[in-house]
Amino acid sequence: MSAPAVTTPAAPRRAASESPLALELRDVHTYYGHIHALKGVSLNVQHGEIVTLIGANGAGKTTTLRTISGVLHPRQGEVLLQGDRIDKLAPHQIVLRGVCQSPEGRRIFSRMTVRENLEMGAFARRDAGAIAADFDRVLALFPRLKERLAQKGGTLSGGEQQMLAIGRALMSSPRVLLLDEPSMGLAPMLVETIFTTIVEINRQGVTVLLVEQNALMALNVASRGYVLETGRIVLGGPAQELQRNEQVQKSYLGIE
Amino acid sequence: MSAAATTSKARQNPAFGLRRNGQTPDGVVRNAVLVTFIIFLALYPIIDRGLGLQKMGAVPGILIFTILALGLNIVVGFAGLLDLGYAAFFAIGGYTAAFLTSPTSPLAPYFQTNFYVAMILSFFVAALFGVILGAPTLRLRGDYLAIVTLAFGEIVPRVILNLEQWTKGARGMKAIGVPTLPTVQNGQVGLYEIYNQNQTEWYYLIFTVGAISVFAIYRLAHSRIGRAWMAMREDELAAGAMGINLVQTKLLAFAIGASFSGFAGSIWASMLQFIDPFQFDFSISVIVLAMVILGGIGNTWGVIFGGAVLGFYDRILTSDATSWLRGIGAAVDLPVISSVLKEIDLTNFKFGIFGAALVILMLTRPEGLFPNRARALEMKGEAGPEAGDAITTEERTAAGARA
Incomplete structure (x- = not known):
């Protein structure tokens, strides 16, 4: 992969106070071959915030997350983590810098047990003691997983798989957690459980960028939000303001 | 890690544990076969000489x-x-x-x-x-x-x-x-x-x-x-x-x-x-890929076994079986069969027989003879019956709560 620019994988994690912004995208253009998927996306996430990115199918939400996590590289623009550019780094280097993604569609390792899945989450880390502590923390957040530690990931229900996917991402001890559609395909009850847990994770000091189609739930838990339409940010602001915005109500909240 | 995991699993669901924890008749048999196989390999030259097999070549x-x-x-x-x-x-x-x-x-x-x-x-x-x-x-x-x-x-x-x-x-x-x-x-x-x-x-x-x-x-x-x-x-x-x-x-x-x-x-x-x-x-x-597939992709012991079986077939069995068949042909002395058997050369059909056997194996046991556990699940399709149960129960509870 093309990541020669910055090659210190285990760069020291900086104190949260150094830059007010945990994450910032400046005029990011991302392409899939010739398809111009992101047409100048700029957004930022402050330390300790939950920020949500809402939008319809194909608006570029997942592309934005992939650009942040290094799976895709922007052709133009910058991605900054605590003020440092990360847009030329490989995905594993970005994980080492404290950004972890819970991918769309969960993508847990279905043939590994729940415990093995969580251990894979800590793959990039070497601090055994802290990993054990995080393991307990994740199980405290998701008691359901504790009951199923020896069970194969693929035998879990959809909700449990989502818990596992988030738990696995937390095992990398991220400072910025990227969540891609955590409510997808879940019963409303479970969606509520998941969102309550996201708020709890955030309260424990993890900055969250939440991509959602379920705009109602997302704007309820987020402090700020952005609306993405065909690769462009068309609206942004405090979550409550967005909830009152007529256009948002009509397009994303189903209020006529 | 997996030892602890297996025991807790066994406690929760005895039927599930029985298949897995290695202390079952199944597991004992498997370990016994494995040990016998290793001893056999280690002593093979002596066995070969003792029995006059003449297969050391x-x-x-x-x-x-x-x-x-x-x-x-x-x-x-x-x-x-x-x-x-x-x-x-x-x-x-x-x-x-x-x-x-x-x-x-x-x-x-x-x-x-x-x-x-x-x-x-x-x-x-x-x-x-x-x-x-x-x-x-x-x-x-x-x-x-x-x-x-x-x-x-x-x-x-x-x-x-x-x-x-x-x-x-x-x-x-x-x-x-x-x-x-x-x-x-x-x-x-x-x-x-x-x-x-x-x-x-x-x-x-x-x-x-x-x-x-x-x-x-x-x-x-x-x-x-x-x-x-x-x-x-x-x-x-x-x-x-x-x-x-x-x-x-x-x-x-x-x-x-x-x-x-x-x-x-x-x-x-x-x-x-x-x-x-x-x-x-x-x-x-x-042939090497077939050894891997035959024994069970991902399982080291399965692959060793697959290698031994296929190697035996490839280098020993076909030529030996040919001489057996010729011997039978000479001994029985039947009009048509004998002349066919005397002329037969199985080494010419090596790949044909092998191919047919591989097709049968893939149809009946696609995960190989001794599959890696994870890989076997992969081949049979994801979740077992318990997953279906879990989903339906959960969905039912959720639906009930909504109503």
């Missing part, structure tokens, strides 16, 4: 192919990268040994070394070529990767064939260095080269190399890199999101997988004392 070759299968299992079984050109690394290992030890080598005037040094170097040279094959195929998956590796497997013997000034082309290279072993000769203990016909010494040399390989592969499978391979095999994108360096992990799979066939190739060349490019054609890649 074929058995070292079977062991070499089993080592090949173990190496290919790293690439295909652990990392999930389908490689159809594995014979190329076998050839590279063999020619490396020939270049470094044979007097017919173009390097002979400048540099010659003994067999063991050549064997270790062929390990690294094959690993290097593993990286050379791996690097351009990093972005390829599944079928596309298979095609590129297939091409690689065809190109390497062809290059060897055409680089006549160095490799002697179709005439092959001769007089390859022979390993020395501590043996007694004329009443004196010393390091002597293996006498060409002494298959027992070859057998134990290969057996030792094989045992070291098995140990190394076992440790690899349970190491950090082993876990990275399995994660990558299951879901590349998720593995990347976990902070696994996919480029490095893939290249290591190709390099380490290839290096074992480098070992095997150097021993092969030395044992035969002659190599030419025709020894490394596509059928070698196919």
Whole structure:
């Protein structure tokens, strides 16, 4: 992969106070071959915030997350983590810098047990003691997983798989957690459980960028939000303001 | 970790635990078979002599192919990268040994070394070529990767064939260095080269190399890199999101997988004392892949067993069965059958029978004879019955709560 620019994988994690912004995208253009998927996306996430990115199918939400996590590289623009550019780094280097993604569609390792899945989450880390502590923390957040530690990931229900996917991402001890559609395909009850847990994770000091189609739930838990339409940010602001915005109500909240 | 996991599982669901925790009749039988098999392998030359089997000529070759299968299992079984050109690394290992030890080598005037040094170097040279094959195929998956590796497997013997000034082309290279072993000769203990016909010494040399390989592969499978391979095999994108360096992990799979066939190739060349490019054609890649599939992709012991069974079939059974059938033909003396049986040569049908057996196996037991547990689940489709139950219960509760 093309990541020669910055090659210190285990760069020291900086104190949260150094830059007010945990994450910032400046005029990011991302392409899939010739398809111009992101047409100048700029957004930022402050330390300790939950920020949500809402939008319809194909608006570029997942592309934005992939650009942040290094799976895709922007052709133009910058991605900054605590003020440092990360847009030329490989995905594993970005994980080492404290950004972890819970991918769309969960993508847990279905043939590994729940415990093995969580251990894979800590793959990039070497601090055994802290990993054990995080393991307990994740199980405290998701008691359901504790009951199923020896069970194969693929035998879990959809909700449990989502818990596992988030738990696995937390095992990398991220400072910025990227969540891609955590409510997808879940019963409303479970969606509520998941969102309550996201708020709890955030309260424990993890900055969250939440991509959602379920705009109602997302704007309820987020402090700020952005609306993405065909690769462009068309609206942004405090979550409550967005909830009152007529256009948002009509397009994303189903209020006529 | 898995021991604790299994016990807690057993406590929750006895029926589930019974199948898994190794103390079951099933597990005992499996371990007993395994131990018997290892003892059999370790004592084979003695057994062979005792029973007058006279198969020592074929058995070292079977062991070499089993080592090949173990190496290919790293690439295909652990990392999930389908490689159809594995014979190329076998050839590279063999020619490396020939270049470094044979007097017919173009390097002979400048540099010659003994067999063991050549064997270790062929390990690294094959690993290097593993990286050379791996690097351009990093972005390829599944079928596309298979095609590129297939091409690689065809190109390497062809290059060897055409680089006549160095490799002697179709005439092959001769007089390859022979390993020395501590043996007694004329009443004196010393390091002597293996006498060409002494298959027992070859057998134990290969057996030792094989045992070291098995140990190394076992440790690899349970190491950090082993876990990275399995994660990558299951879901590349998720593995990347976990902070696994996919480029490095893939290249290591190709390099380490290839290096074992480098070992095997150097021993092969030395044992035969002659190599030419025709020894490394596509059928070698196919046989080795079939060994991996037959035994159970991803399971080291299954692959060893698959290698032994297929090697036995390929090198011993077909020719033996031919003489049995001819014997029967001569003995029964029936009008048509006898004349057919007397003429039969099963070695001509080797691949036909083998192909039919493989088709039957794939239809009845696609995960192989001794599957890796995770891989078996993969083949049979995801979740067992309990998953369906869990989903429906949960959905029902959720639906109930809503209503």
